[in-house]
Amino acid sequence: MTGATLLVELLTEELPPKALPKLGQAFADGIAAGLRTRGLAAADGAFRWFATPRRLAVTLAGVLPEAAAREVTEKIMPVSVALDASGQPTAALTKKLEAKGIPLTAVAGFERRLDGKAEALFHTSTVAGAKLAEVLAGIVQDALKALPIPKVMRWGDGDATFVRPAHKLTMLHGTSVVPGSVLDIQSGRTTRGHRFMSRGDIDIASADAYEPTLLAEGKVIPDFAERRADIEKQLVTEAGRQGATLGEYADLLDEVTALVEHPTVYVGEFEAEFLAVPQECLILTMRANQKYFPLFDAEGKLLNRFLIVSNMQMEDPSNIVTGNQRVVRPRLSDARFFFEQDIKAGLTPRVVKLGSVVYHNKLGSLGDRVQRMSIVARKVAALLGADENLANRAALLSKADLLTDMVGEFPELQGTMGRYYALAEGALPVVAEAIEQHYRPRFAGDALPDTNIGRALALADKLDSLVGFFGIGQLPTGDRDPFGLRRAALGVLRILMESPLPLDLVALIDESAASYAPGLLGSELPGPLFDFMLERLRNQLREAGHAQDVVDAVLALKPTRIDLVVPKLQAVVAFQQLPEAAALAAANKRIVNILKKADVTPGEPDVALLAEDAEKALFHAIVEVAPLARSHFQNEDYTDALRVLAGLRAAVDRFFDEVMVMAEEPLVRQNRLALLGQLAGLMNQVADISRLSA
Template identity: 40%
Template sequence: MPDLLLEFFSEEIPARMQSRAAEDLKKLVTDRLVEAGLTYEGAKAFATPRRLTLTVAGVPVRQPDVKEERKGPRVGAPEQAIAGFLKAAGLSSIEQAKVQPDKKGDFYLALIEKSGRPAIEVIGEIVPQIAASFPWPKAMRWGARSAEPGALNWVRPLHAVVALFGPETEEPEVVPFKVDGVASGDITFGHRFMAPEPIKVRRFDDYVRSLERAKVVVDPARRAQTIRADAKTLAFARGLELIEDDGLLAEVAGLVEWPVVLMGTFDEDFLAIPGEVIRATIRNNQKCFVVRDPKTGGLANAFTLTANIEASDGGKAIVAGCERVIRARLSDAKFFYESDLRLRLEDRLPKFNEIVFHEQLGSQAERIDRIVALAGHLAPLVGADIATAERAAHLCKADLLTDVVGEFPELQGTMGRYYAEAQGEDAAIAHAIEDHYRPKGPDDLVPGDPVAITVALADKINMLTGFWAIDEKPTGSKDPYALRRAALGVIRIVLDNKLRLRLKAIFAHALPATALRHAHHELRTYSPKAGDGSGAERLSKLQGNLERDKSKIPALADDLMLFIAERLKVQLREQGARHDLVDAVFAQRNGKDAGNDDLLLVVRRIEALDKFLDSDDGRNLVAGYKRAANILRIEEKKDKFEYRGTPDATFYELDEEKALGRAIEGAVLEAGLAVVREDFASAMTSIAKLRPYVDAFFDKVTVNVTDVRLRENRLRMLNEIREATRAVADFSKIEG
């Protein structure tokens, strides 16, 4: 069967868009082929800086023929209806239609046979349509045609399109079409500088080979592989180690069609600058890799660059040029770093007064004050020294105002640590400044030092309570302030460090700072105008507003806790915990104490429950519970009455009843004590002791007896079983 080869040849496509564009091209073309009845065997897409390439193998020559029946009007219907039917069905006279009987009489029926069109025609229609609406993140117009309506939008000017279709054994045909003035053909071009001549291509395999001869590697994965291997080899030859960087590698592979890796060096004196700054300078600005000296473990004064040509001097001029640029860049970085060191972190803080954090949450300075206050509150709960934690919180954002972080925002925190160390801050403070942003993502480390934990929690909880207070919660896919990440950060910090925190109380403590900010401000700035009779009224209204906002705080704390619980559920499920057990524990309410804001306990409960359900006792108890709950549900529904309250022991008739009653009493007491000790495994074991009594009860005792009082008492007994299990979890949520 024939293959399709497509290439869009343009000016340089941004590296970050290439792989997505190749995938989009593949999906759009193959989807449309399948839609047109042209199923294919396989497809692959590639991108270089100047081309998007798609090969689709095994496309049928023609679309399959289609037979379709179209029901028409009744025989003897008005002429107009018949004419309309003929037109719609493409018939020239009514004799061509069949007559078919139906319950209500005879109807016309048209048999429409559409023979499939040649695939090449279909492709010629599909491709220009796809090109015209291609989903580039940013597209542009160019040239004289840009003044015309409907001009093509492409990522950069499009110069040529290759579109060939044909079986392996024959000369392929050009799929004829035009994309905004550019006609499809069989000509592509080689490397911009080393082989710019036109190349006639036939099929994907000779296309790849011809381009390779013309110094173009079509497959980005191969270019990346070459860059990585050559860079490693070059580094190794000098006794150094390449510092791998997948993001950079993908980008560099998108900047060249013919990678040529070279190595350069810089003045050793620059190694006095923090390694992170050197790396950011060389990586972000020059797209070069840094290397490590295996003897010291630190950076070496060398880098590898990836050129796009085999230069006539073997790359000497290129390396010299690059070294010069890097020298200038590092000089700048060194200048920034050294001038940053001249101003102490605390002396930068006043500037935060005029930087708005959020219109409704005030300046960055206000935000930092809130973080400091919260850190002071959290420190004793986490086991950190209060003054140290407050100092760290006070300084934790100061590096945002330094030149190096201005230049390289990703070094926030890291630079703060360097500057804190340089000005002689306590090591714990310097460490906390760096670590308080952590965890930055699912793979990032979690702070482990008490001061760092305190500041990291204070920062994240302040973020959450602040945006909760002004009702800017994440909705759907919108989470502009990354609050989900903040919540997940809180969860991971708590669990990884085995912290015992009552989060809801902490939220309630933190919330007033933001939730009452507006009301306090109004009151503070209130000034009764002289002789203004309504002044007192206004004042009491403002006080009323403050009280109203205060009264909302518990609900806000509850709502935020729910959000955290949801994130925890997602997290636990992703780690493979049974979602029903997670629900069972979250739904469990132990009397007045809804203890589910202690994340560590929640997780321990889930673990204990999971283990318990793995045992025979556990499984049988759940079965007994379900049986009791089912009977109760049915009877309660029938009676429109809830059987709550303790059964009356005087109505026990059978031994099994008496035994179960005693067993429940004992088990509930024992489990309750175990829960207080936070020994969930024992609590489960205590509840599991009920199993034989429950089994025996169901064996021997009939619940639905005619004696009303006896029946009621037995139903209450079933309720006791249900209630007893609540000491550990809400068994109704457990599946299976």
């Protein structure tokens, strides 16, 4: 039996644009999985997904009209229950066979074999394969139900529900319509093309003809990736003609691709006088509200031109261009009005109004928040050798732009507008930059603050959130993180680690907690918060490509100087390359286990109690290398420190070969435990070396 290409297309009202690629891929994956499970499509069979504003579709090659029959073996019941003493079927077996529709005469052909410790009867039968015509509608329905859709809607008089009203269903196997109903719609071969450029309803002759027919007769590019590539090519080409660049446009390109079926790029422009407004405002207005692509000069300065991705291809596009220019002008005028009004009102006068804005009902107002931030920012700035007064000024102004008209319209501009408004009222550039930079990093891969004032304020801001919400028990759970604490934690870690900054994380947590009013927070800090952040650090380091055993070894010591974590990781990796590493790691693991079982706190070893030559040799070896190793530790030369400690291998091996640690004499035993404790303390200053042992 040969297969043919299968087409499934659901035609709907306009689908959510930001979710369209995910919906298209998930729809195709669900249908492919359903067909494969039933043996109607090969496990590695090729398929393509399509998604436009008004359709989800998939084509799969080599789909069978009917799956091959297969043998199915099932356990019936234990022999002791199924057969009596004479080997005849019991009433229990007879009843079960009747329920399954298996004739009693088939018992003679049942297989007897062990099932665990008891013998059981097994029945093998041939089951007919699934028929495409009988199961396809159910597969499509299941695929639709499994789509990542938060809310569905009902339309018309039926009971069908989906993210948008559905109008047509096409299910073709080769050239034949596969009968079935999905969302109360009977399948057929008719679809619709572009709303305005198509010739009307379109018959699809065969599944293989789907894409070329839609393109030729419907004026629709159904493949999302191809449509995206076509738009990008037109954008880049037109930007080149304009002698301009596009800046960052990937996210907008995805969204626009989900809004058009037959894209054509045109050039629009606006009055140059609007360029007096900060370009971030104009860019966001064009991108977020109008889905336009702003154009920039070689230095990244905004031009008074933009690109329009239209869903219409016209010989004379002047009406389209004029219409879009007419639409964008009021938007830009609003942005200019907001900016001018905010400048008049000033930034500093808004600071006092922060006291009337609730930050959280248990954590006070935004005014309380900036006061706490200023305390921490001053202390961090002092530790970094920066001006405490400038840090204080930046902290007090940092949230004032939240009360401006511009940020009220575009929350994404918080910090950015604070910088502009601070400069407008005469603030020092370093203060204005800190206001903008204290939100960094906003997302994975985002730039970090690049001034010490900005770093101090960014740390104060993120630590205030972490300490506050942990202090009142509002911890992230599962996928829920309403206050963005995971992002804040990663921001703190990245600033400390990548800047890098020689600051103690636990001390920072304590400083932030101390800025809160007494009794406001619980008494659990900093432990749970520090552990939470270390776990975020563990995941971040693994994602960055560091080996799991190395990460676990370094973080096992719960380092509080996050800036030293990466150098320690590098030192451990270098240590692993030494020939002595494996033996020392194994010995260290043995030491840890011995000390744990001894359940005592070893002190300093007493030279007078060293009886065996091997333990004397180990003691003198430790005394010899300890000063140099400690010197390297203090100078943060972790690789050299571990290399020096590798020289202890011979003495350690001899000790374990010749010395009984758990001697009968209590003083001798305690002294040997003290010696091992001294060794473990020396060796594990960079990482828990025992965790490197296989």
